[in-house]
Amino acid sequence: MKALEVRSLTKYYGEFQVLKNVSFSVEPGERRAIIGPNGAGKTTLFNIISGTLKPTLGKIFFFHRDVTYMSAYRRSRLGIGRTFQITNLFFNLSLMDNINLALQISNSSLNLEEFLRSWGFWEKRRTRVGNLSYGEQRQVELLLALAQSPKLILLDEPTAGMSPVETEAITRIITELPRDITILIIEHDMEVVFTLADSITVLHYGQILCEGTKEQVKSDPRVKEVYLGTAGEEV
Amino acid sequence: MFLGVTLLIALIILPFGLGSYGLSLMISVLIFGLFAMSLDILIGYTGLVSFNHATFFGVGAYVVAILFYRGWDNFWLALPAAVAASVLLATVLGLVVLRSSGPYFLMITLAFGQMIFALAWKWRTFTGGDDGLPGIPRPDLGFPVSMWNEQNFYYLVLVFICLSFLLLRQLFRLPLGRAIIGVKESESRMQALGYNTWLLKYLAYVIAAGFAGLAGVLYVYYNGFISPQELNWTMSGMAILMVVIGGTGTLVGPVLGAGIILILQNLLSAYTERWPLVIGMLFVICVIHVKDGIAGYVMKLWEKGWKGYESPGSEKPN
Ligand SMILES: Nc1ncnc2c1ncn2[C@@H]1O[C@H](COP(=O)(O)OP(=O)(O)O)[C@@H](O)[C@H]1O
Ligand SMILES: [Mg+2]
Numbered sequence: 026m027k028a029l030e031v032r033s034l035t036k037y038y039g040e041f042q043v044l045k046n047v048s049f050s051v052e053p054g055e056r057r058a059i060i061g062p063n064g065a066g067k068t069t070l071f072n073i074i075s076g077t078l079k080p081t082l083g084k085i086f087f088f089h090r091d092v093t094y095m096s097a098y099r100r101s102r103l104g105i106g107r108t109f110q111i112t113n114l115f116f117n118l119s120l121m122d123n124i125n126l127a128l129q130i131s132n133s134s135l136n137l138e139e140f141l142r143s144w145g146f147w148e149k150r151r152t153r154v155g156n157l158s159y160g161e162q163r164q165v166e167l168l169l170a171l172a173q174s175p176k177l178i179l180l181d182e183p184t185a186g187m188s189p190v191e192t193e194a195i196t197r198i199i200t201e202l203p204r205d206i207t208i209l210i211i212e213h214d215m216e217v218v219f220t221l222a223d224s225i226t227v228l229h230y231g232q233i234l235c236e237g238t239k240e241q242v243k244s245d246p247r248v249k250e251v252y253l254g255t256a257g258e259e260v
Numbered sequence: 261m262f263l264g265v266t267l268l269i270a271l272i273i274l275p276f277g278l279g280s281y282g283l284s285l286m287i288s289v290l291i292f293g294l295f296a297m298s299l300d301i302l303i304g305y306t307g308l309v310s311f312n313h314a315t316f317f318g319v320g321a322y323v324v325a326i327l328f329y330r331g332w333d334n335f336w337l338a339l340p341a342a343v344a345a346s347v348l349l350a351t352v353l354g355l356v357v358l359r360s361s362g363p364y365f366l367m368i369t370l371a372f373g374q375m376i377f378a379l380a381w382k383w384r385t386f387t388g389g390d391d392g393l394p395g396i397p398r399p400d401l402g403f404p405v406s407m408w409n410e411q412n413f414y415y416l417v418l419v420f421i422c423l424s425f426l427l428l429r430q431l432f433r434l435p436l437g438r439a440i441i442g443v444k445e446s447e448s449r450m451q452a453l454g455y456n457t458w459l460l461k462y463l464a465y466v467i468a469a470g471f472a473g474l475a476g477v478l479y480v481y482y483n484g485f486i487s488p489q490e491l492n493w494t495m496s497g498m499a500i501l502m503v504v505i506g507g508t509g510t511l512v513g514p515v516l517g518a519g520i521i522l523i524l525q526n527l528l529s530a531y532t533e534r535w536p537l538v539i540g541m542l543f544v545i546c547v548i549h550v551k552d553g554i555a556g557y558v559m560k561l562w563e564k565g566w567k568g569y570e571s572p573g574s575e576k577p578n
Contacts, residue, residue, distance in 0.1 A: 075452065076451075077448065077451070096451075096456075097451040097452065098450075098451045098453075098454050098455055098456050098457070099454075101451065101452055101453060101454035102454040106452070107452050109448075109449070109452075113446055113448060113449045113452075114445075114446065114449065115441075115442055115445035115446055115449065116445065117445060118441070118442075118445060122438065125438065126438060126439065126442045126450070126453060127453050129435045129438070129439075130439075130453055130454045130455055131453075131454065169449070169453065170452070173453055173454060
C-alpha cells in the first residue's frame with residue numbers, strides 16, 4: 026500500500042522544463058522531506074500533487090487511486106491537505122472564522138474550541154488573522170491544513186522566515202503530529218529536516234538526484250557535491 | 261446595530277419632512293441602493309467585479325413591462341416572474357463568464373452586457389426597440405393602499421430593500437455565505453480546503469442577479485417606462501461607482517453611495533453639464549483615501565467617537 030505515488034512526472038512552463046520524469050512513492054505514515062536548491066521545482070511538484078497544476082506528462086496516485094486529472098478541491102476532500110510557501114490565509118477574517126471555514130467543509134469531528142485550545146490559540150480566536158504576528162500566521166497556515174483532518178499533508182517550507190525559536194516550536198508541533206498523517210515537507214533548514222523526516226528526496230534542476238533514509242542521503246557523494254557541499258546552510 | 265436602527269427610523273420618518281421632489285429622489289435612491297447592494301454581493305463579498313449587472317436590472321424591468329403589454333398586470337405574478345427571469349439568465353450567462361477571472365472577467369461581462377443591450381435595441385416586437393415600453397402603471401397590490409401615492413410607494417420600496425438587506429445579511433452569516441467570503445479572501449486556499457470555488461462564485465452571481473432583477477421591477481413600476489438605456493454599460497458602471505464610493509462588503513454602504521451619487525447628480529446638473537467629472541473625482545478620492553468607502557469611514561468615526569478604543573473587532577461590519 027502506498028499513500029502517494031508519483032509516476033514519471035514531467036512539467037513544462039512553455040519551453041522551460043521544470044520537472045523531468047520525476048517518480049517516487051511514499052508509504053502511509055511516512056515523513057518524507059523534499060530538499061533541493063531554490064528553483065528546483067519543489068513547489069511546482071506540490072502544486073501538481075495537490076491539483077492546482079496539471080502535469081504535462083505522468084500520473085499521481087493517492088492510495089492507489091488515479092487523481093491526475095481530479096480538481097484540487099476534490100483531492101482535498103479525499104484527504105490531501107497542504108500549506109503554502111507564501112502565507113495564504115483569510116487575512117480579513119478572525120482566527121475563528123478561518124478555522125471554521127476548514128471545519129465546516131471537512132467531515133472531521135473536530136470541535137472548534139478543543140482544537141484552538143489544544144494549539145494555544147483560543148484566546149486569540151477573535152483576532153483578525155492579518156493582525157497576528159508573522160510567526161503566528163505561519164502556525165495558522167499549518168492549523169488550517171490540520172483542521173481538515175487530512176490523510177496526507179504537504180508542507181511547503183513551514184519555517185520560512187521564522188526566528189530560531191519559532192522554527193523550533195513549529196518543528197516540535199510537526200514532530201508530534203499523529204503518525205496516521207503522512208507528511209511531505211519541503212524544507213531548507215537541514216536541522217529541521219533531520220529532526221522530522223524518515224526519508225529524503227533530493228530534487229535538483231527538476232530531477233531526482235538521490236533518495237533514501239537520512240543516513241543514506243547524508244553520505245551520498247552526489248548530494249555532498251551539489252547540495253550539502255554548502256554544509257547545512259540555507260541554500 | 262444602534263447605527264442601523266437610527267438609520268431605519270430616519271428612513272421611516274423621512275417622507276414627512278420631504279416635499280414631492282425630495283420624496284421622488286429618495287425613492288430613486290432606495291431603488292438604485294438595492295441595485296448597488298446586489299452588486300456588492302459580487303464586488304464586496306465574492307471579489308468579482310462584474311460589468312454587466314445592469315443586464316439583470318434591465319431584464320427584471322423588461323419582464324414586468326412585457327407582461328403588462330400582454331395583459332398580465334398582476335403584481336404578485338409579475339414580480340416573481342421577473343426575478344426568476346433574471347435568475348435564469350444568470351444561470352446561463354454565469355456558465356460562460358465565470359470561466360475567466362480578474363480583468364478578463366470584467367471584459368467578458370462587459371461584452372455580454374452589451375450584447376444583451378443590443379438585443380433589447382433590435383428586438384422591437386418584444387422590447388419596443390429604442391422607443392422602449394412606456395405607460396407601465398403603478399402596481400395594484402390587491403389591498404386598498406394606492407401606489408400612485410408617492411409616500412405609499414416609498415414605503416413599498418423601503419420594505420423590499422429592508423427585507424433584501426436582512427436576507428443577505430443572514431446569508432453571509434450562514435456557512436454558504438462564509439464560504440463565499442472565503443473565496444474573495446483567497447480562492448486558492450478555499451480549494452485547498454475542499455471547496456468548489458467555481459460553484460460558490462456561480463451561486464453568488466445568480467443570487468446577485470435575482471436581487472438586481474427585483475430592483476429593476478421596482479424601477480419600472482416607479483418610472484413607468486423602460487428602454488434599452490437601462491441595460492447599457494453606463495448603468496453597470498454607475499452601480500460600481502455607488503458600491504465603491506459607499507463602501508464594499510457592507511451592504512448598507514452601496515445604498516449610501518447611491519444616495520450620494522443621485523443627490524449630487526441632481527444638485528450639480530442644475531449648474532453644470534460636467535457633473536460626471538465631480539463624481540469621477542469623488543470616485544478617485546474614495547479609491548485612494550477612504551478604502552472602505554463612506555460606510556467604512558463612518559464606522560471608523562463611530563467606533564472612535566462613541567465606543568472608545570476597544571480592541572479591533574474581528575467581525576466584518578454589516
Ligand atoms: N507559473 C510559472 N511560470 C513559469 N515559470 C515558473 C512558474 N512557476 C515557477 N516557475 C519557475 O519554475 C522553476 C521552479 O519553481 P518552483 O517550483 O517554485 O521551485 P522551488 O519551490 O523548488 O523553489 C523556477 O525556475 C521558477 O522560476
Ligand atoms: Mg518553493
